[in-house]
Amino acid sequence: MRSFPTSRRAVAVLAAALLVGGVTACGNSDTGGGSGGDKKIVLGFSQVGAESGWRTANTTSIKESAAAAGIDLKFDDAQQKQENQIKAIRNFIQQKVDVIAFSPVVESGWDTVLKEAKDAKIPVILTDRAVDSADKSLYKTFLGSDFVKEGKAAGDWLVENTKDATGQVNIVQLEGTTGSAPANDRTKGFAEAIAANPKLKIIASQSGDFKRADGKQVMEQFLKANPKIDVLFAQNDDMGLGAIEAITAAGKVPGKDIKIITVDAVKDGMQALADGKFNFIAECNPLLGPQLMELVKKVKAGETVPERIETKETTFTQDTAKAALPDRKY
Ligand code: GYE
Numbered sequence: 001m002r003s004f005p006t007s008r009r010a011v012a013v014l015a016a017a018l019l020v021g022g023v024t025a026c027g028n029s030d031t032g033g034g035s036g037g038d039k040k041i042v043l044g045f046s047q048v049g050a051e052s053g054w055r056t057a058n059t060t061s062i063k064e065s066a067a068a069a070g071i072d073l074k075f076d077d078a079q080q081k082q083e084n085q086i087k088a089i090r091n092f093i094q095q096k097v098d099v100i101a102f103s104p105v106v107e108s109g110w111d112t113v114l115k116e117a118k119d120a121k122i123p124v125i126l127t128d129r130a131v132d133s134a135d136k137s138l139y140k141t142f143l144g145s146d147f148v149k150e151g152k153a154a155g156d157w158l159v160e161n162t163k164d165a166t167g168q169v170n171i172v173q174l175e176g177t178t179g180s181a182p183a184n185d186r187t188k189g190f191a192e193a194i195a196a197n198p199k200l201k202i203i204a205s206q207s208g209d210f211k212r213a214d215g216k217q218v219m220e221q222f223l224k225a226n227p228k229i230d231v232l233f234a235q236n237d238d239m240g241l242g243a244i245e246a247i248t249a250a251g252k253v254p255g256k257d258i259k260i261i262t263v264d265a266v267k268d269g270m271q272a273l274a275d276g277k278f279n280f281i282a283e284c285n286p287l288l289g290p291q292l293m294e295l296v297k298k299v300k301a302g303e304t305v306p307e308r309i310e311t312k313e314t315t316f317t318q319d320t321a322k323a324a325l326p327d328r329k330y
Helices: 006-020 053-069 082-094 111-119 147-161 181-194 212-225 237-249 267-274 289-300 318-327
Strands: 042-047 072-077 099-102 124-128 141-144 169-175 200-207 231-234 259-264 280-283 308-310 315-317
Touching (some): 042 082, 053 072, 053 267, 053 289, 072 082, 082 099, 082 111, 099 289, 111 124, 124 289, 141 289, 147 259, 147 280, 169 181, 169 212, 169 237, 181 200, 200 212, 212 231, 212 237, 267 280, 267 315, 315 318
Parallel strands (some): 042 099, 099 124, 124 141, 141 308, 169 200, 169 231, 231 259
Antiparallel strands (some): 280 315
16 A cells, blocks of 8 residues: 555656756645645545535635645535435545545435445544434544534523513524434524523424525515514524515514524624624534544544534624624634
8 A cells, every 4th residue: 555546656756857847845745734644635525515604614614624634625515415415425435535524414314325434444524413323333423513502592592581571472483404403403402492481482483494595585484474573593694694684674673673593603694693683693613624634634543533522612692793793704
């Protein structure tokens, strides 16, 4: 396994020729990424899609971190379809990549393809979203957020801020992609938290697929069907931003007539919060790239890694959003 593959040898020969020709060497070596190895780690990554601002930031983080770590990234965008992700993973297995990482669009239905990767002795890392496989040996680790906690933070804020309500508080909920870990878990965490006050009632709940256009459209339906909506819980910023358009078009004031709680805290969401159109955001951190690349190196080296690695997150009110906005990177 010491010898270079042909293409790599060709690059080496070319580089040597350039050096002989007097080109100044400036560290653009094709090997190792400074790790001293003689072969780049090949990482196959299957991304969910490009459905939200969160996802865009996540993709940028992964691409930049792979480049910085000297990892050869094969990136596939599944356009929010599980069958595309399964296809991509099978391709990675065929190409014999060193490590496979992916963010599973939904929780169920992965056992067969994960077993194929295991049989091919290719380690798998779950990032951002989890799977519900009972056999934990099908993947090495999970890197991402505690989505139940995010839903709970959203619900806790509402409980705290409706303490003085005299009548029923009508809530509508825009759920994320049906069957996805963040949709399942945020729904659960939110429901658990608002159970503390029986006046808080979810009167309608539907998926907006984590997308702005869908958030707008479903909110339009909610508004038509329900004359009195007090609160919207949108399970990500993008759906909340779409809903703002529907609420404004219906002649209501977002953030005042209808209080809006979201998850993510991407820049557009933080701006809406600072502008008083949102009322509260539970943060979900998309910058998973650097930690993922560390894990890829460890898993490739055969080191044991923790079963679950959770990202640190906070929450934002209108005031703290104003303060944090100037430094927000994504
Ligand atoms: O909250 C949403 C995105 O899986 C945590 O997916 C992620 C979620 C995120 O589309 O904006």
